[in-house]
Amino acid sequence: MPTATNQYWSMDFPHDQLAGGRKFRVLTVIDQWSRESVLLEANFAPTGQNVVDALETLSRNRGLPRSPRSRR
Secondary structure: OOOOOOOEEEEEOOEEEOOOOOEEEEEEEEEOOOOOEEEEEEEOOOOHHHHHHHHHHHHHHHOOOOEEEEOO
8 A cells, every 4th residue: 555655657558539429548657656647648549658758757757656557
């Protein structure tokens, strides 16, 4: 169990679609202790490189957690 911020982050890719039918996904990263949303990155066709770029930018601005977790 986390006891402070930046120890554990959870990542997920919820998805939805616009009224016109175009689908999109959002990379969400949540700090498990504070429940702060530390990253929301929306994209119509996210690639692995998009995810890497977003997480690298986040790490430069905030640092890295002790452990990231992702939902399946």
